[in-house]
Amino acid sequence: MIRATEADRPAIEAFLTNHIATSMFPLSNLRSYGMSGGHPRAVTFWVRWLDGQITDVLTVTDEGFLFPQCPTGPWGDIKTVLAGQAYRGILGDAGQVAALRHALNWQVEPGIDDVEPLYHLSLADLQLPDCDGFALYPLADAPKETMLGWRTAYLTEVMPVPGEEPDVTAAKDIAAYLDANSHRALYRDGTPVAMTGFNAQLPQVVQIGGVYTQPEFRGQGVARRAVGLHLQEARRNGVTDAILFAASDNAARAYEAIGFNKIGAFSILVYEEPQVIHV
Template identity: 55%
Template sequence: MIRATLADRAEVAGFLRRHLPIAMFPLANLHRHGMAGGHPRAMSFWLRKDRGAITDIAAISDGGSLFPVCPTHPWADLRAAMQGSAVCAILGDAAQVTGLRAALGLEQAAGYATTEPHYDLPLTDLVMPDTDGFTLRPLVDAPRDLVIGWRRAYLSETMLGQENDMDATAIKDIDSYLAVDSHRVLFDGDTPVAMTGFNAVLPDAVQIGGVFTPPGLRSRGLARRAVALHLAQARAVGVSRAILFAASVAASTAYQAIGFRRIGAFAIVLHAEPQVVHG
């Protein structure tokens, strides 16, 4: 495999778009942060080509998140290409992540690893639930301490909070959401009751992440209302497709109720410490 250059950007983006459901993170990062470096989500790419056309891409952010989009599973070539690279996380199609971890010798390195059902929805098929009495508002409209507490609870429940100080992580996350206007809060009348957001955004596609309903308010259809209203907002400005992976059976049920259809399994692997690839 070879390292991509800035001259390859259009070809890389085209390949990732053809594999959009498993490539939302690297493609959205490329769209927003580019390939020149200088931001934790700026991207680098290793390419495998056959007869001049890309067949596989391994994308890695400056922050060490690795995203395989490798239909032909070129793991030996990728291990050699990535020698000396530091990997903090691996996210992508579950089968590809399993093969890649084995090839890089990282099966035992994870501080957290999960596989979740993976869903897709053309927004023409969005099923709107009854939202009478509910409104979806920008994150800034909700009390800051409340949404920080919600985010901390989300990190704890999902075990995504690998840092020692989840309070600090929750504050950092909420501040980042406010900066890019990626998240919304569902209000029942004047009461905030749930949060939803997009963790990867393209002009025509979004990936849902960070959906949270406080435990005492669950099983009332609040998450599906929040997500549906957010997707309706996105559809109104030209977004035509939504992707997500679901953290629980209850979440899967909520998403299926508004039209999402399962397309596979998505893996998330987080390392407590960066892992250096050895050739």
Template identity: 45%
Template sequence: MRRVVPGDLPAIEAFLRARTPRAMFPLSNLARYGLDGEHPYAPRFWAAWSGASVTDVLCLSTNGTVMPVLPSGDAGPALEVLRGREVCRVIGPAEECRPLIDGLGLTGRPVDLDQDEPHFAMDLADLRVPDGPGILHPLRQADRDVLLDWTAAYNAETLGQEPEAARREAMRDLDLRIETGSHRVLMAGDAPLAMTGFNATIPDCVQIGGVYTPPGLRGRGHARRAVALHLAEARRAGATRATLFASGPPAIRAYEAIGFQRIGTWTLFLMKTPVRVPARGSADG
């Protein structure tokens, strides 16, 4: 694998777009933050080539998040790229992430979350919007303290964060979501029912993330209605596809009910603290 330079980007983007549901984070981060930028989520890329054709891409964000797109199934070159580098997360298709996690010696390290979840996609022409109470509003129209509590609870329940860290991250996450307009809240009058959002977007595809319903309101279809209404909004803006990864039978049932179909398994490997992967030949590697 060699480091991607600006002149390579048309080929890299074409390769990633051919695999859009499995490459939404790299595509969205590239569009938002640019190649080799300073933002924590700005991507750096390495690619393997066969002649003029890209065969594999490894994305490593500035903050150490590894996002592989390795359809060849050969993890070896990506492992060599990552040796000696700092890693905090590995996110992507399970069949591409697990060999990296094992090969880098990260298995068994302290984590907030180490989970494989069903991965889904949908053509938005097939979207079904369920009936029910509530309409979508921007987050700024709901009570901030309620949304802060919901976001912290989501971070703890879904991402495995400790309460103090979950609250701290929630303050940052909520401000960013309000600023970017990435999330919505389903409200019946002044009462918030559920929250939904997009954690990655490109013009023709959105990726669902940050969906939350408080425990006392669960089991009433609020989350699926919120997600469906948000997807309908994205469809009106020009998106044609959507993707997500889901945790637990209730979420899976909700997403299948509005039109999602499973396409694979998604790994979320979120470490408690970043780890510098030993370089080949080092005393500890």
């Protein structure tokens, strides 16, 4: 594999777009932060070419995450080009993450080791439930302390970040959501009941992430309404497809109720301390 240059960007984007369901983070980070560094989510690419065509792409973010999109499994090549460097984790297609993890021989127990069902929805097939009494608002219009509390609870319950305090991470996340206008608060009869958002966005495709329902409102179809209304808004803005990975069986049922279909599995592997790659 060789390190890509800016001249390779169109070919990389085309290749990753052909594997869009498990490439949303790399593509969204590329679009938002570029290949020149200067932001934790700026990206570097390592590419394998064959007969002038890309066969594999490894995305590396400046904050130390690996995103393999490597159908041919060039794990030995990856070990060679990244030897001596330390990384915080691997995200992507579950089979590829497992194979790369095995090849790297990282023995330390990860802080997050999740394999979640991966879903897709064509927004033309969105099945929106009755939303009478519900309304969706930009996060900027919702009470900030409530949103901070919800995000802290989400990080504590669903996705604790190894080595970080949930309230500190929540404050960073909410600030980023406000800056990107990526998340929404769902109100029922004037009361905020849930939060939903997109953790990766492209002009035609969005990836849902960080959906949270206040505990007393769970089991009432709130999450599916929050996600459905946000996708309806995205559809009006030209988005055609949505991707997500479900953190629980209850979440999966909520997404299936509005039309999502399971297409695979997505893995999230995060370590508390960066792991060194040895040849």
